[in-house]
Amino acid sequence: MINSTINGKNTSVDVAPDTPVLWALRDTLGLTGTKFGCGAALCGACTVHLNGQAIRSCITPISSVAGQKITTIEAIGEDKVGKAVQAAWIKHDVAQCGYCQSGQIMSATALLKTKKKPSDADIDSAMAGNICRCGTYVRIRAAIHDAASTLA
Numbered sequence: 001m002i003n004s005t006i007n008g009k010n011t012s013v014d015v016a017p018d019t020p021v022l023w024a025l026r027d028t029l030g031l032t033g034t035k036f037g038c039g040a041a042l043c044g045a046c047t048v049h050l051n052g053q054a055i056r057s058c059i060t061p062i063s064s065v066a067g068q069k070i071t072t073i074e075a076i077g078e079d080k081v082g083k084a085v086q087a088a089w090i091k092h093d094v095a096q097c098g099y100c101q102s103g104q105i106m107s108a109t110a111l112l113k114t115k116k117k118p119s120d121a122d123i124d125s126a127m128a129g130n131i132c133r134c135g136t137y138v139r140i141r142a143a144i145h146d147a148a149s150t151l152a
């Protein structure tokens with residue numbers, strides 16, 4: 001049994017210690033907003049926050065997050081920065097197929113928590129690990145700038 005705080009609630013997950021956080025979230029807890037893409041830390045679809053930092057849940061064993069705080073896309077709107085990012089995503093109509101976008105929003109929110117006014121280069125560097133097959137990168141960048149301006 002692994003105990004963590006998931007989306008603000010103390011949560012026990014009864015899975016093998018080496019189970020990736022992604023599968024504990026999706027299969028055991030029913031939090032399916034976090035997506036599976038590559039399973040190898042290459043695409044960013046599975047991005048969640050661990051104590052506020054973006055991590056790849058597909059390669060993170062659940063045992064390594066015991067006693068720590070995980071936030072997923074389901075709760076990111078309860079965070080001031082996450083809420084601004086989601087609003088900017090809607091305003092800029094960022095999503096195309098949408099599959100990568102929960103991971104994109106998690107990475108964008110983590111970026112804006114550490115850098116209030118990111119440059120294009122900051123955005124490109126922070127978001128480089130989040131692949132979008134639909135090529136929504138231009139709108140992602142515009143939405144991040146917009147979210148930054150609404151938070152200023």
Ligand code: FES
Binds near residue numbers: 045047056
């Ligand atoms: S599914 Fe985790 S990075 Fe691709």
Ligand code: FES
Binds near residue numbers: 095096099100101134
């Ligand atoms: S919106 Fe389709 S993969 Fe990004």
